Amino acid sequence: MILWFTYVEVAVAVAAGLFCTIAGLAGRRPSDFTVGSLALLELLLLAQIVIAIIAPFVGNPPTGSLLEFWVYLVSAALLPVFAVGWALLERSQWSTVIMGIAALAVAVMVWRMHVIWTVQLA
Template sequence: MLWGYDGWFWASVVLGTISCVLCVVQTLRGRAPDDYTQGSVLLLEAFLLVYGVGSLLLPVLGPSPSGSLLEYWGYLLTALLIPAGTFIWSLVERSRWSTLILAAAGPVVVVMVYRMNFIYYYQ
């Protein structure tokens, strides 16, 4: 079933992994959030915004959902809040621990997109 996921899922895996690894490395180096770590999380947010636009068009241009659309949109809205929240946190608290909080956004986005994909196609 894993290979049945679309390119959006695999894009989230690549972006989320790169963001997480970058932020963890900077945390281990003892660095406060910088343009690279915050930018990687903003890139995740931009990806989710584009994913949201695609989600608006998907029922019209693609297959109808097999699961609950309410649950799907709940996951999407929650996923949109995670990178935004970690970014704001990193602006407020400028320590290396904020960089670790930024690192958490990547895996969370991957899991949320995985679940959204499962709800839409396989449930």
């Protein structure tokens, strides 16, 4: 994984998570802004998938469990999709909060993926 890209992903995930959670607790229903913040996060996660495929071939192999890394990455990539799907089906303030919680969970998962990729021994 690329360190600066990890920082960007975590920052966007935390920002989107806080934005959606605060908007939901303030009584806001899902909007273009809240859904858009998760769409941006999803775009970064798709880029991370591409990076994870290319990185071992250019001299940046993982030091931890490759299976664990990919389970985290696929799960993290599916979380925003399912959260937005839920928000579009049930357009309430609580679905906005769910989107925020999903984004915060993605932030934790991305940091864990970085730890798996760089710190652990296989």
